[in-house]
Amino acid sequence: MTGSRPTIAIVGYGSQGRAHALNLRDSGFDVTVGLRPGGPTEQKARADGFIAKPPAEAVADADLVAVLTPDMVQKQLYADVLAPHMKQGACLLFAHGLNVHFEMIAPRADLDVVLVAPKGPGALVRREYEIGRGVPCIYAVHQDPSGHAEQLALTYAGGLGGARANIIRTTFKEETETDLFGEQAVLCGGASSLVQAGFETLVEAGYQPEIAYYEVLHELKLIVDLFYEGGITRMLEFVSETAQYGDYVSGPRVIDASVKARMKDVLTDIQNGTFTKNWVAEYEAGLPNYNKYKQADFDHPIEQVGRELRAKMVWLNAEADAKAATAD
């Protein structure tokens, strides 16, 4: 180590990888990026001023290696590159516990193994850091032969800017299961399905798709921003009494006990490994269903009308371009 600062290799330069690499460098760490030569993000890493080396070279000298490739390639990456090339006693860091928790990776006994998971997408991890704020991080220790694993995880989370918001200790099991549940039941799966169902309900009843789009998708941003600032209470303070009364009587009719029972089924499939087993099988089969689902979402009428309506808000394109430049 250079003084008390670990030298860091970041493998993968996508959503999380780019944000971690830039924040850690700005926090004073020596960061090398490991990428497949000719891969899609190699040029981006070089353009940001990093030395991009093939992963085997990048990890060989590092005190800490952060695995920020897609979850489904990590098992092979560990076997082919990390296990044979990481130095003795180094630290292996994940941003999601899936491969370790479900035992697809069994790390070498000499390695410290930790998790630092920012509770937000990479673009936000970078943007918040740049304006002097941070995204809360949760961290965990899986194995600790050096006795310094927790300190390394805290140092890394601090370098990301996470300490400016909050850092909470968790376990690989808790992070993996709650992260999968959150994105499936609420954040990605639940929210997108709720919006699509609301849109379909209005359009099937004969209302204009443009009005339905503004009502159930566009306006959601205001609501979520209020949740973020001050919880559900703050949202209720900002909407009319009529909207509040409608919330109280109709919310529980839509999201009723049967929805919660199915959320529990989703959680059970996550906990007992069924979801991960199916996801690995889907990935190994070449993503046939994943690609079908992706196309169906792309072709949904809400996306078609949304593309037309968003084109009228020209500033959205400028914002999206700026975000893309700091995101994946």
Ligand code: NAD
């Ligand atoms: P991503 O898909 O945005 O980026 C992946 C990067 O890995 C790219 O640079 C890609 O070129 C590179 N890559 C792909 N295959 C590779 C290989 N075989 N060898 C070397 N490099 C390879 O990934 P992401 O969404 O940033 O996810 C990375 C990790 O962070 C995952 O464990 C994920 O669960 C976790 N995570 C993601 C988010 C998020 O918001 N995206 C949030 C928290 C945690």
Ligand code: MG
């Ligand atoms: Mg998450």
Ligand code: MG
């Ligand atoms: Mg996740």
Ligand code: MG
């Ligand atoms: Mg969906």
Ligand code: MG
């Ligand atoms: Mg309204």
